[in-house]
Amino acid sequence: MFLRRMTTIPQQPRTPPPAPAPKRLNPFERYLSLWVGLCMAVGIVAGRLVPGATDALRRMEFGAGSQINVPIAVLIWLMIVPMMMKVDFGAIRQVGRRPRGLFVTLFVNWLVKPFSMALFAWLFFRHVFAAWIPPADADQYIAGCIILAAAPCTAMVFVWSYLSDGDPAYTLVQVSVNDLIMLALFAPIVRFLVSGASSLEVPFIVLLYSVVVFIVIPLTIGVVLRRWFISRRGKAWFEQQLLPRFAPVSMSALLLTLVFIFAFQADNIAGKTLHVALIAVPILIQVYFNSSLTYGLMRLFRVEYAVAAPGALIGASNFFELAVATAIALFGPESGAALATVVGVLIEVPVMLSVCAACNRTRHWFPARAS
Numbered sequence: 001m002f003l004r005r006m007t008t009i010p011q012q013p014r015t016p017p018p019a020p021a022p023k024r025l026n027p028f029e030r031y032l033s034l035w036v037g038l039c040m041a042v043g044i045v046a047g048r049l050v051p052g053a054t055d056a057l058r059r060m061e062f063g064a065g066s067q068i069n070v071p072i073a074v075l076i077w078l079m080i081v082p083m084m085m086k087v088d089f090g091a092i093r094q095v096g097r098r099p100r101g102l103f104v105t106l107f108v109n110w111l112v113k114p115f116s117m118a119l120f121a122w123l124f125f126r127h128v129f130a131a132w133i134p135p136a137d138a139d140q141y142i143a144g145c146i147i148l149a150a151a152p153c154t155a156m157v158f159v160w161s162y163l164s165d166g167d168p169a170y171t172l173v174q175v176s177v178n179d180l181i182m183l184a185l186f187a188p189i190v191r192f193l194v195s196g197a198s199s200l201e202v203p204f205i206v207l208l209y210s211v212v213v214f215i216v217i218p219l220t221i222g223v224v225l226r227r228w229f230i231s232r233r234g235k236a237w238f239e240q241q242l243l244p245r246f247a248p249v250s251m252s253a254l255l256l257t258l259v260f261i262f263a264f265q266a267d268n269i270a271g272k273t274l275h276v277a278l279i280a281v282p283i284l285i286q287v288y289f290n291s292s293l294t295y296g297l298m299r300l301f302r303v304e305y306a307v308a309a310p311g312a313l314i315g316a317s318n319f320f321e322l323a324v325a326t327a328i329a330l331f332g333p334e335s336g337a338a339l340a341t342v343v344g345v346l347i348e349v350p351v352m353l354s355v356c357a358a359c360n361r362t363r364h365w366f367p368a369r370a371s
Helices: 002-007 032-049 051-058 070-084 089-094 099-128 135-149 156-163 168-197 204-233 235-264 266-270 273-300 305-316 320-331 336-361
Strands: none
Touching: 032 051, 032 235, 032 266, 032 336, 051 235, 070 204, 070 235, 070 320, 099 135, 099 168, 099 273, 099 305, 135 168, 135 273, 135 320, 135 336, 156 168, 156 305, 156 336, 168 204, 168 305, 204 235, 204 320, 235 266, 235 320, 235 336, 273 305, 273 336, 305 336, 320 336
């Protein structure tokens, strides 16, 4: 016994594993709001200094009276097509796995979010801010906010899911199902709510045309390109090497689109700086309301954190590229509706980063594994 004790080698304390490095956005994404603000300034200055060139660009349409501006339409396609290439509809076969998280996401996105946004926009622009916003502008801002809320996020939600340690495969399922539903519900929901909450008439044929041009065609191109590239080079190469190359193209197209929009609206915005701040109020309330509702329902139904966090983020963010395109198609690039959707872009990153931080701090509320 004595010898055994003498020869026993004391165990060294185990060194804890190093903490994982915090996840961060790249500088371009992290400071997107700053770039958006700079584009607003550049656009307004350009619109005031070179009105002739701005007017020539504004008049470039796909047919007289169509309000589909050629430069903006091309840029929006450059934004949307790479995003649609990320969508894998083969992932929908996994819907039966952990269905509660998907059902909560769909409930909030399609039965709560557009209608709550219509209510908030109507309440603030018609009543709370009535002393500062004329009725005609209020109609436009209501329409823009509704269009913004009726399109669930498709691309940036992958970034938010990554920052909140969400399940990437399940996030893909949620996005793919939402995109399919958007094909059928986006147009009727926008028409119903805009007509009901404002005095504006939304031509259904123009709205349907917008869906075809800015959802159906880019989605089809994205699916075809995804399958073609994967068949030739493999999924790993496609997702790890090719897709990241498109990110600067999409973001650059977005920023240039904003320059054009604010150049077209330069005279209109110069005297409405206050309106930009007021438009942000109902959008902010909407984001936090829907993310909290989704997150709370996920906790109530005991959905695991890796599914609950992306679900809350999808419920909070918007497919702002589609919203901007639709507002321009319906009301023109110089409209108040287009301005409202652009305000959504302006506040997207800081607001969503705050939602990601809240999710990360409260992950202990959720079970570690799916029940």
